[in-house]
Amino acid sequence: MTLFSGWYMPRLSIFNYSIRRNTLLVFVTLMLGALLSPRSQATDIEFWHGNTGSIEKAILAACDGFNQSQQRDKVTCVGQGTYETAMQKAIAGYRTRNNPTLIQLFEAGTLDLMLSGAVLPAQSVMPEVDWQDFIPGARSFYESTKGDIYSQPYNVSTLVLYVNKTQLVTAGINEIPTTWEEVTVAAQKLKAQGYTCPFVTDFNPWRLMEQFAARHGVPIASKNNGYDGLDAEYVFNQGIIADHLQNLLTWRQLGLVRLEGDTRSGNMALAFNTGECAMMETSTGSYFDAMAAFDKKYQLGVGLAPIYQGYERHNTLVGGASIWLMNNKSKAEIEAAKAFLDYLRQPEQQLMFSSVTGYLPVTQSAYSLLRQQDKQQDPRYLASLIGLESMSQTPNTNSRGIRLGFYVQFREIFKEEVQKAFSGKQSIPQALDRAKNRGDELLRRFAATYNGATLP
Numbered sequence: 001m002t003l004f005s006g007w008y009m010p011r012l013s014i015f016n017y018s019i020r021r022n023t024l025l026v027f028v029t030l031m032l033g034a035l036l037s038p039r040s041q042a043t044d045i046e047f048w049h050g051n052t053g054s055i056e057k058a059i060l061a062a063c064d065g066f067n068q069s070q071q072r073d074k075v076t077c078v079g080q081g082t083y084e085t086a087m088q089k090a091i092a093g094y095r096t097r098n099n100p101t102l103i104q105l106f107e108a109g110t111l112d113l114m115l116s117g118a119v120l121p122a123q124s125v126m127p128e129v130d131w132q133d134f135i136p137g138a139r140s141f142y143e144s145t146k147g148d149i150y151s152q153p154y155n156v157s158t159l160v161l162y163v164n165k166t167q168l169v170t171a172g173i174n175e176i177p178t179t180w181e182e183v184t185v186a187a188q189k190l191k192a193q194g195y196t197c198p199f200v201t202d203f204n205p206w207r208l209m210e211q212f213a214a215r216h217g218v219p220i221a222s223k224n225n226g227y228d229g230l231d232a233e234y235v236f237n238q239g240i241i242a243d244h245l246q247n248l249l250t251w252r253q254l255g256l257v258r259l260e261g262d263t264r265s266g267n268m269a270l271a272f273n274t275g276e277c278a279m280m281e282t283s284t285g286s287y288f289d290a291m292a293a294f295d296k297k298y299q300l301g302v303g304l305a306p307i308y309q310g311y312e313r314h315n316t317l318v319g320g321a322s323i324w325l326m327n328n329k330s331k332a333e334i335e336a337a338k339a340f341l342d343y344l345r346q347p348e349q350q351l352m353f354s355s356v357t358g359y360l361p362v363t364q365s366a367y368s369l370l371r372q373q374d375k376q377q378d379p380r381y382l383a384s385l386i387g388l389e390s391m392s393q394t395p396n397t398n399s400r401g402i403r404l405g406f407y408v409q410f411r412e413i414f415k416e417e418v419q420k421a422f423s424g425k426q427s428i429p430q431a432l433d434r435a436k437n438r439g440d441e442l443l444r445r446f447a448a449t450y451n452g453a454t455l456p
Contacts (some may be wrong), residue, residue, distance in 0.1 A: 016420075020160075043074070043333060045329075045337055046078055047323070047334075048077075048078050048103045049086065049104040049321075050084070051104075052081065055285065056079050058353055068111050073340070084408065086105065087105055087408075092114070092119045099344060101329045101334070102323055102325060102341075103323070107402075110402075110403070113150075118326055119326055120326070120334075121149070121150045121456070122324075125325060133359070135156075136315075137315050137391030138318050138360075142400035150456065151322035151325075152341050152344070153322045154321055154323045155285065155321050155337075155353075156372055158284055158317065158318060158319055158360070159207060159282070159305045160302050160304065160383060160386050161279065161303045162272060162281070162290055163302075164278045164294075167275070167278040167298070171192070177303070178303065178307075179306050180247070180307065180308050180385065190278050190334060197277035198270050199278070200225050200257070200259070200279070202262075203259070207282065209342055213398065214315065216308065217295045218240055219235055219397075220402065221233060221234050222234075222425065224397045225400070227400065227401070230446065230447040234439045237433050238432075239265070245432070249421065249428060273289060273293035280284050281305055284384060287302065287358030287382070288357060297302075298337075304390050312394065314393050315390065315393040315394070317399070320345045323341065345363065347369040350363065350366040351369060351373075354366075354384050356380075358385045360388060361384060406442040410438075410442055417435040
């Protein structure tokens, strides 16, 4: 009897036995080669993203780099224009199995995807990954209540303050403001020097409410901003958040603040980049456009987003997006997706991506490499380092993140109501009360949609 069960080899002549022995060796060799060699045919997967412009170029470069680094798998990166479009198309495609293997989605849709049943938790699929290596502010936002990561942080940003240092110096301001009181004084000096747009902002709740609340350590919703249950309700319509919006309205009336729509271009970033406005609070992801626009004309400064005096500074929240693995794919497609995620997680790839986008490296390993290469003074990483400092401030339960359903729709409600207040159609308290009530209705609808569900 041979080593292969069920095979019986009768006595043969030496010649016949040699032929059969050689045939068997060839067969075993071929079988072992097939088992031990990489897949002979590449596995193609799609990765849908929602970015355009310079960020899309960086994403496509990462995809090309992965495809050139090995021959086993191929990823095709497909731009969808916006995060919202990518999410809508992926969910629609999921019903007909026409969805990508990987999808990039912004932070506002986290809870929706967690409860959708359409995704695989990243940590359960890739338990071998050191998820504790991710910077805390990025990790906590995408964690379950048990501390398991659901998606891999990718183009991570946070809120910082941009200043035109050249203009500030002409107004006698030599330090980047760190408090709203200092911003007000700086704006008054700039106005006195003839600058018509000392500070510019818009109605985006990511800036006006979410990041503001986090760094001041105050909640925007009960139940620890939704982390403790689906029965949360909004509470942003009172306290320091309401006071800040009232201040912005007053400062606008005094000519210290302009809204995006008040600028010549109607675009906040463009107004700052062209020198029309001297200060702006926005994402670290805007850094390279500002740096390129300033060139040798102005000196660009980046600082922590301002807080009000008397408040302890807490960490700002993650912005940007993470990458989710959809769950209706084959084992080969999932393995290809894991390989691509492994590639993006490499410290060298993170630093390369950060150096051309302004997004933050997302792991401690990447920052260690940055320090080893002595690049702390490299201007390409200025916004990233300020962003890391901001996200590394002392956390509390209100600065962990936001875990609220239908949050994408709520952001539109907030913008709509606050915009009415700034156009004189209602007061700030009325706007915030209406936004709260409409937001609470969304939360009740979301809870009813997932009736009896337990938060991951």
